[in-house]
């Protein structure tokens with residue numbers, strides 16, 4: 001050590017402080033004698049990963065960022081388990097509660113935050129904790145071995161990650177939230193409702209709009225009492241209701257404090273030589289609670305301390321990603337539509353996808369994604385760059401290929417400064433990743449993860465890491481085989497082949513035998529496996545209701561406001577006065593707010609309360625239209641030769657026959673049919689999954705059409721002469737699609753993926769067609785009408801009764 005070195009003291013051995021020291025050591029390795037005090041008895045660890053530890057994704061031993069050897073090798077004097085109790089800013093000295101003193105020339109305060117504990121009567125009872133550090137994590141893991149019921153107060157990021165972890169540990173978990181929807185600080189109501197449904201499917205319960213009033217019990221917590229008089233049992237209460245910057249030490253030492261320790265753009269406090277960074281700091285009125293901004297602050301401070309001229313810190317735009325396996329939620333920037341902005345929304349209730357872009361003066365200022373967060377990183381970099389998105393809005397919202405956009409990600413990555421952070425969670429810059437590829441020889445995301453930690457936490461930066469890999473490694477980049485979801489590396493074909501080969505018969509069995517990394521699976525793999533098993537073993541496999549998507553579980557489409565819709569089947573779009581009267585009477589009797597014709601020639605009763613569903617279906621006594629499921633939806637027909645002067649064939653009769661043949665069929669994705677009576681094609685058969693168009697003396701059969709977001713006209717499969725042949729080819733085509741497409745893959749995408757020629761070749765031989773037809777009839781023979789069954793069985797009807805989720809103590 002040289003005598004000329006200045007003394008630098010860091011108070012707070014956490015993520016922000018130590019990151020600043022790492023930067024400083026790179027810029028000026030010999031400038032300071034460094035001493036670090038940390039109140040926790042650990043070296044610096046990744047707090048973010050505590051959620052992952054709790055959910056079984058990683059081990060406590062794996063979350064250390066800087067081990068003791070790191071401190072030794074950099075000649076850093078480390079005091080763990082030592083809390084600084086006082087600062088003498090005149091004599092430039094700090095002192096711990098255990099009496100250790102250290103003098104400084106420069107002092108960094110990085111004391112983080114304290115979890116906010118609601119000051120409820122009884123909050124001091126055993127079993128009431130926060131979720132902030134290793135100790136809290138260990139308490140939860142221990143508690144789950146003996147106790148059953150957990151309540152998490154707070155439905156924000158932390159509360160939901162805690163609740164998911166506790167579920168994994170086998171506890172019954174309810175989230176108590178004060179607001180009427182969860183994550184209101186990151187999401188709008190639409191996304192929050194979809195998220196809640198997904199978490200409920202994983203077993204989480206919710207008590208919304210609940211004000212906690214007191215914690216009851218003797219020594220240990222027994223229950224939580226709410227302001228409305230109700231209560232809920234609890235063996236463990238985790239408070240996750242926000243954080244407060246840890247400013248007590250600064251305040252009592254005469255350092256200016258607002259919400260946090262007040263700093264300027266160079267992280268300087270009002271006392272010369274004293275700096276603050278991290279969650280404890282307040283910059284331009286904001287105290288941040290996510291690591292990305294804290295790392296940016298650390299980089300600015302390191303330059304300051306190293307005497308390197310640089311731009312000050314100007315504040316950060318933030319993005320968040322909920323770290324719950326099987327649920328994709330992303331939020332960035334201003335999600336709540338500030339004055340003068342406009343929002344574009346896309347919502348697909350069937351596939352559980354919601355996207356919202358908030359735009360102000362042609363710039364993207366905020367985004368919310370649910371169900372499909374693949375574009376999150378790209379949207380976030382557009383928000384940060386502030387470039388105009390004029391003319392690209394639709395492509396950005398729908399994820400459509402757009403040449404301008406396709407070209408821009410790599411151009412944007414190339415233009416990024418080397419010190420720009422790519423992985424917010426782990427503070428990894430573009431330069432560090434580029435170096436790992438160009439000099440470190442990394443050729444896959446896995447190697448970059450191992451080398452730099454980029455993408456090791458929430459995974460939100462993975463697309464950018466992949467982009468950099470492509471940019472710097474080019475053809476050498478190894479694309480790691482992607483599984484059907486994050487729970488497995490196996491693709492669809494491998495899974496189906498293994499299920500067949502090993503004769504696996506349940507979702508659990510598949511996950512066990514094929515070594516799923518997440519033992520409960522997720523919202524992508526559970527319904528896929530349920531479909532593949534049902535397709536392969538139609539007569540043996542018992543459909544797993546809990547593995548179905550939400551609408552299929554309720555046999556109705558859930559509407560925006562939480563009500564449901566009722567769509568009876570109207571074969572070929574042909575109804576009768578009697579049927580219409582019945583529908584009208586039911587609509588009146590149950591005060592159905594809206595009756596609407598659908599695009600598929602049916603009647604939709606909208607705004608139905610859940611508890612009314614079985615009664616309405618009982619009175620209607622009509623077959624279910626399956627308007628909600630991955631199954632045959634509608635067969636649209638034109639009037640055809642029966643009434644139309646152009647008609648060459650009986651399109652209505654053909655349509656009704658096809659609908660009766662295939663109704664209730666389980667398919668990988670929804671399937672729509674149409675039959676037109678002549679080439680004028682009034683039933684729009686050429687944008688359907690299977691379209692039939694009458695010609696003189698026969699029928700044209702078209703496949704792979706889609707009239708939705710990505711419009712695709714059909715390909716002509718073949719021309720046949722008779723109605724029987726239409727049914728034979730339709731049976732063969734639909735069964736071949738069932739057996740070969742991925743779950744959730746529409747025929748339009750499937751036909752493009754495998755090519756029309758391969759489908760034609762597979763169906764060319766009549767024997768093969770008949771065999772496929774035989775298999776589809778077996779699949780159809782075990783299907784039943786869901787509503788007939790629910791109406792008849794008291795137990796099933798109970799699922800639709802109004803329930804109060806409140807348990808009384």
Ligand SMILES: Cc1cc2nc3c(=O)[nH]c(=O)nc-3n(C[C@H](O)[C@H](O)[C@H](O)COP(=O)(O)OP(=O)(O)OC[C@H]3O[C@@H](n4cnc5c(N)ncnc54)[C@H](O)[C@@H]3O)c2cc1C
Nearest residue numbers: 012014015016039047048083084111112278279289290291
């Ligand atoms: C479970 C969990 C999951 C999270 N997930 C994410 C995520 O996915 N993404 C994200 O961006 N952020 C996440 N966060 C937030 C993130 O962890 C914090 O923003 C970050 O750790 C703050 O860093 P910091 O250094 O300011 O504070 P901390 O990491 O809290 O470090 C402060 C340290 O200072 C110590 N200290 C305090 N006072 C004194 C004193 N007087 N003397 C000595 N030592 C003292 C404390 O004990 C603590 O160890 C998560 C937080 C938690 C709890």
Ligand SMILES: NC(=O)c1ccc[n+]([C@@H]2O[C@H](COP(=O)([O-])OP(=O)(O)OC[C@H]3O[C@@H](n4cnc5c(N)ncnc54)[C@H](O)[C@@H]3O)[C@@H](O)[C@H]2O)c1
Nearest residue numbers: 154155156157158159176177178240241242289320321323
């Ligand atoms: N994935 C991530 O990025 C991640 C994960 C965990 C934590 N964090 C960070 O850690 C910090 C703490 O997280 P948090 O979720 O506690 O903070 P938060 O402030 O984001 O959310 C707290 C939630 O608790 C609710 N709440 C407040 N008072 C309540 C009451 N009396 N009863 C019930 N609910 C109440 C609020 O409505 C709010 O939704 C935040 O800075 C967060 O950003 C981030």
Ligand code: SF4
Nearest residue numbers: 638644647677678682
């Ligand atoms: S498709 Fe032909 S048969 Fe059918 S309604 Fe139109 S014109 Fe008439």
Ligand code: FES
Nearest residue numbers: 423425457458459
């Ligand atoms: S941003 Fe979370 S892992 Fe990279």
